[in-house]
Amino acid sequence: MSRLVLTLLLILTCGPAWPGAWLREKGTAFTAASLTAFREADGAHDYKTSLYSEWGARPHLTLGLDAEEHRDLYGHALLFARFPLADFGKSGRFAAEVGAGAHHRGLQAWAMYKAALSYGRGIQTGWGGGWIAIDTALEYRTHEALIRKLDFTAGLSSGRRFDPLLQIETSYTPGTPWYWSARPSVMYRPKSGKTTWVLGFERNAARDGTGVKLALWSTY
Template identity: 60%
Template sequence: MLTDAAPMYRVLYLLFIMLLASPAWSGAWLRGKDSAFSAASVTVFKEPDQGYDYASALYAEWGAQDNLTIGFDFEENRDLYGHATVFARIPVADLQQKGRFAAEFGVGVHHRYRGAWALYKATLSYGKGYSTGWGNGWVALDASLEYRTHDALYRKLDLTTGLNSARLINPLLQVETAYRSGSSLFWRVRPSAMIRWQDSPTTWVLGLERKDARNDTGIKLAIWSEF
């Protein structure tokens, strides 16, 4: 728990300096050969004693081939717990206007305090574009099995949907859920605004976050970039 705002400002500053060249997770879509994408974020919750609780995340992926995307996913909740994984994504089926499927396989490490253990993850993703009166959009569903050694098998289902019109600001909604036997459902909901100037490779995302572990609302700031 941070005792004042200064450490939080340092975290934000460091993220901006390191990741300013750093838009959404691809899900069922693969990166084109030699193209890349990165996303960096920080989420802040206000603590009752005037301190702050925060989590940071970094995601990056690269198109090694047209049919192979490789990447890295990192998340840290203060220095208490987090994970880091490397992954590979391959196409499964392209149903044209009905959508597409892809599979992703990852291996990495998760930690809690000073203890660290291996994790393994398999994901089946479905994605589809759509059109509305407010512009074109997309929806993605990711169903995962994540085995954390020395912990449990997690069953995850995530939803991402948003618009990608030429407007300066577009809406985005992300819902993440996870379940393990003997526990309640873990969930996070993030409604956000994506801010992108025309022809810019960088998108700023500002949103709110609610989750099962807290009864208040946090603020999330992310930077997405394509290369």
């Protein structure tokens, strides 16, 4: 329960939003904290928490942290570096990312490594401007097989107080079924412009029920 309280405090005191192909400007930072709660078939509650942060270390280098925890049962923490590969203007941009860290199950922990290739571009719709991002990754956890990931994110940044967001994540580990999760959400931007609240729902291949996600994004 103490881990849940800590995560709620993080959500209230700090601020992925658009990782992948976009880099942070030098000296700027972004933080996202989230809590997703599920109700099990027997009436019990389950939850997972995440903390994501990135910082523009140089004009062409972004450093960051990606951490997730599932009720103290298993989770990971990964440090990463992102750098640009190509920028095609309105046609989009590519970036690469490499990371290293650790993951655990219970009290056992192992090293993990990640390499990713991302594509992103801005879009214009009848409801305003927005973006799409496609992220592919290979994730090696030293006690498991190589995990292959493919994620998709789309959202609007119209300047309105409310905008939609859709995140779809998939992964495949040899010898196991494909895993997927889908999170449709609504973003709310207060007048301050420095924070964004995100409220959404999650369905995934591991559960029959629907989770509720609350997140706070902040820029500095």
